[in-house]
Amino acid sequence: MPTFSSLPLPAALQRSLDALGYVEMTPVQAAGLPALLDGRDLIAQAPTGSGKTVAFGLGLLHRLDPSYVKPQALVLCPTRELADQVAREIRRLAAAIPNLKVLLLTGGVPLAPQLASLRKDSHVVVGTPGRVQEVLETNALSLAKVRTLVLDEADRMLDMGFEKAIREIVRHLPPQRQGLLFSATYPEDIRRIGREFLHEPVEVTIADAQEKPQIEQRFYEVDTPRKPAALAALLGEAAPESCIVFCNTRREVDEVAESLGGAGIHALALHGDLDQRDRDEVLVRFANRSCRVLVASDVAARGLDVKDLDTVVNYELPPDADTYLHRIGRTGRAGRSGLALNLVAPREQPRARKLAESNGSELRWETLRTGRSAPLPAPMATLRIDAGRSDKMRPGDILGALTGDAGLPAAAVGKIDVFPTRSYVAVRREDAGNALARLRAGRIKGRNVRVARI
The missing domain is CATH 3.30.70.330 (RRM (RNA recognition motif) domain)
Structure with a gap:
């Protein structure tokens, strides 16, 4: 695998990589960084956890002039959690660059403190489309000198209805800029956005180049009223160290977390109705092993990066195969095996058939063993x-x-x-x-x- 030392990076960035222990590049970094450093636009289809943040972080930092303290790079992310992770990673990569400033603009927190922070200029702006658009409307932020635009997890931003906000933001950018688009999936909407916002982009697809994760997938047909008891029984049998239960609606997230608590399984709920402090505390407790089961919606879990996640449960099948693969792809990483459990009501059978068609193979159906669920205390x-x-x-x-x-x-x-x-x-x-x-x-x-x- 190519190493970072083979790249024509400034000495400061190379020192940061050495300090972080980054030696070998991941496939998305090896395929994309030469084009990024050469100033080319890029579309990369790469899953979460593939190293894309380091790739575009190095690309945008490489083009920055640290002596000119104006926004020179803009990174748009679908969620607050992902934006925060991206901002922290860019700061880590820029640790050896004196006085480089990264500004975070996300919703879920009062606007006034973020407007106050704009009184001091920054080099890099990382944010969610809605909040960046809101700040632009106050004329407190200028993007006239931006050299690099990054659309991170672009598919989710479009799914969440941010296309209009993104278009409004792009209107404030100079036409001569580098554009980088990263997406876990590559539907027609992403191709269209790429054609409009990027100039002759290099296209990189990593999915086939990565080792296929070893994820055991099990499907259980369960009537909807029996799903709470079935979920508790499955979790008690599997006894995961760390598990995410995916639901399709916010209301379902709360109901499932409450039902698990009644069965003696401590679970935390994560969805868009939580305020920022509560969201932070849920994520902290799940990541530090104070809770073994997180019940989440797709949007809320976007950007959540949990190491050693051994089990994913679909309380209800998602409406499309791409979302299903993205959910279960959170387990079985870095050569480890993973487990995906799926509760399927009779009305969900058409979705199951579509999954089978997408996989090109029959799904593994199993009989649910009923019984009392065992408690799952966190360590x-x-x-x-x-x-x-x-x-x-x-x-x-x-x-x-x-x-x-x-x-x-x-x-x-x-x-x-x-x-x-x-x-x-x-x-x-x-x-x-x-x-x-x-x-x-x-x-x-x-x-x-x-x-x-x-």
Whole structure:
């Protein structure tokens, strides 16, 4: 596999890659980066987790002039979570470039603080189409000097109805620019957008070049009223360490999470009606193993990148084969095996037949074994600390307080996440009560802070 050192990258970007431990390129990086660095437009069909963020991040950073502090790159993403991940990755890639500024513009949070942040110019803007369009309407943001436009997960942005907003944003861009479009699927709408927004793009398709994931797919025919009990039974039997249950509607997400809780299976719900803080906390708890089952809608889960996800459940089959493949493709990554469980009501049989036609093979139908579901306790619990980056809080400060005054062994402390005004730390569930009491009685970084278990 080609290495990053073979690319004509500036020394600062190469230092960042070395510091991050990035040596070999993924297929999408190897296929796309030469064209990106040469200034060509690009359409890349690549699944989530393929390394596309590093590819376009290096491409846009390569074209930036750090001494000119105006927006020179714009990245549009379908969801807040994905935009946040992209902004963090670009900052990591730009760590060796002095004073490079990345601005994040997403919905779900008040507009006023983001408008205030625009008083200081930035080099890169990452955001969701709706919020970027809203900011443009206030005349607080100029995109006249943008050199690179990135449409990340373009298929989902169109599915979510953002085409009009994207068109309005593109009107504010200079005609001479580099355009990069990344999409997990390549329907006609994406081809049309590519023809309109890009100039003679290089086309890269990675799906065939990647090793096919080993995902065991099982299908169960279950009447709709029996689905809650069937889901609990399947989860109790499979006992996944980490599982996403996909639903087709927000209402269904809440109902399924509630029914699992009634069956003794702790599950968290993720959908678009949650405010930003609640969404952040759900994602933190799922990623740090404080919850083993996440119930989500497709839109809410877009951009969610969970390592070692061993099981995906379709509580209801999605309406098309592309969405189905995208859902189950979240498991079985990096050479690991995965499990996809599908509950199919009689009215969903036409969808199942379409899946079989798309796969070119018969689906594996199994008989559901009924019985009482087993509880699925999570190995960790999460403590919320009401202090964050704005208070100069660092992960090491929290770890030190837990292993020092609180007396926990380092092995009892899991993932630590520090946000601007709050922090979260995962501790072994059996140690959570003691850790909470000790932190409340003691100090973190020399001062008292509020701590709660969530």
